[in-house]
Amino acid sequence: GAVVSQHPSRVICKSGTSVKIECRSLDFQATTMFWYRQFPKQSLMLMATSNEGSKATYEQGVEKDKFLINHASLTLSTLTVTSAHPEDSSFYICSARDRMAGRNEQYFGPGTRLTVT
Amino acid sequence: GDSVTQMEGPVTLSEEAFLTINCTYTATGYPSLFWYVQYPGEGLQLLLKATKADDKGSNKGFEATYRKETTSFHLEKGSVQVSDSAVYFCALAHNTDKLIFGTGTRLQVFP
Numbered sequence: 593g594a595v596v597s598q599h600p601s602r603v604i605c606k607s608g609t610s611v612k613i614e615c616r617s618l619d620f621q622a623t624t625m626f627w628y629r630q631f632p633k634q635s636l637m638l639m640a641t642s643n644e645g646s647k648a649t650y651e652q653g654v655e656k657d658k659f660l661i662n663h664a665s666l667t668l669s670t671l672t673v674t675s676a677h678p679e680d681s682s683f684y685i686c687s688a689r690d691r692m693a694g695r696n697e698q699y700f701g702p703g704t705r706l707t708v709t
Numbered sequence: 710g711d712s713v714t715q716m717e718g719p720v721t722l723s724e725e726a727f728l729t730i731n732c733t734y735t736a737t738g739y740p741s742l743f744w745y746v747q748y749p750g751e752g753l754q755l756l757l758k759a760t761k762a763d764d765k766g767s768n769k770g771f772e773a774t775y776r777k778e779t780t781s782f783h784l785e786k787g788s789v790q791v792s793d794s795a796v797y798f799c800a801l802a803h804n805t806d807k808l809i810f811g812t813g814t815r816l817q818v819f820p
Contacts, residue, residue, distance in 0.1 A: 596752060624806060635713070635798070635810040636753075685752070689806060698808065700745075700752035 595619055596688050598701035605676055605708055613671045613704045615686030622688035625669040626698065627661060630683040642669045666691075676708040711736040715799045715811035722789055722818050730784040730814045732773075732799035740801040742766075742775050742782040743808070747796045756784075756797070789818045 595618040605611050615625055623644050628636040640650045640661050648661035658680075660672040669688075673680055683705050687698040715732045722728060734742065741760045745753040757766030762777035771786045782799060799811040 598752075626806065626808075633812065635812045636808075638807060638809075641806065687753075697755065698806070700754070702750065702752040 594690060594699045596686065596699045596701040598684075598686055598704050600704060601702065602705045603707070605706070607677055607708055608675055610672055610674045611676055611706060613673075613684055613686075613706075615669045615671070615688070615701055617667045617688040617690075617699070620688075620690045620692070620699075621666040622669075623666065623691045624689040625663055626687045626689075627659075627669075627671050628685040628687070630685060630703070636685060639671075673706065676706070678708045681706055681708045711740070711801060711803075711809050713799050713801055713809055713811035715797075715814050717812070718796075718815040720814060720816045722816070724791055724818055724820050725788045726818075728784070728786040728789045728793075728816065730797055730799075730816070732782045732784065732811060734780050734782065734799075734801050736780075736801055736803075738803060739777075740803050742773070743800040743802070744771070744773055744782070744784050745798040745800060745810075747798065747813070749795070753798060789816070791818045791820055794818045 597616045599614045625642040627639045639654045640648045642648045642663040644663045650656045663669040685703040687700040712735045743758045744756040746756045747753045757768040759766040759775035765774045773784045796813045798813045800808045
């Protein structure tokens with residue numbers, strides 16, 4: 593149980609285009625989903641917290657107009673990287689909090705490798 | 710602000726060796742502490758956690774004790790297996806959902 597999927601697992605796009613990444617909780621309902629970014633040999637950095645039916649809360653320094661987050665249902669959140677540039681190349685990871693589990697229990701997706709050329 | 714520091718890897722061990730991965734933290738108050746493991750090609754999985762001082766989290770032969778006096782949460786296992794090869798992340802969280810991670814430590818176990 594408590595499986596989170598991400599799609600796609602890898603994506604390569606050209607500079608200036610937009611890319612959408614999906615995060616799904618497969619066997620539970622998630623009122624809250626989280627988006628992280630991971631640089632090589634660095635820790636996961638929280639980008640934003642996504643709450644179903646409301647606007648996402650972004651961490652300091654994260655451009656909300658560049659990283660659009662939509663949490664349209666209890667099982668799906670999407671991250672859209674708009675007008676991507678090479679510096680946006682990174683590993684993006686989502687997690688979801690099971691509304692029935694403990695407050696600090698998060699389940700993580702396998703991540704999406706974005707490469708902007 | 711709050712932060713987590715863990716030893717750089719990779720840690721390379723032979724099968725059945727003893728494992729220690731050091732983790733220290735800086736935080737106000739009394740956060741919960743976690744160890745997550747990431748196997749190749751998979752998402753992070755919660756390995757164990759401790760929510761208050763002197764608590765010991767344990768799972769799959771791994772243990773970690775919440776040491777308030779040394780602000781540490783070192784991960785240990787008495788006898789590692791090849792299947793334990795993965796990246797291990799130490800993390801903390803207060804009563805919010807925000808997890809603060811260390812940089813991760815890669816463990817490589819050889820037969």
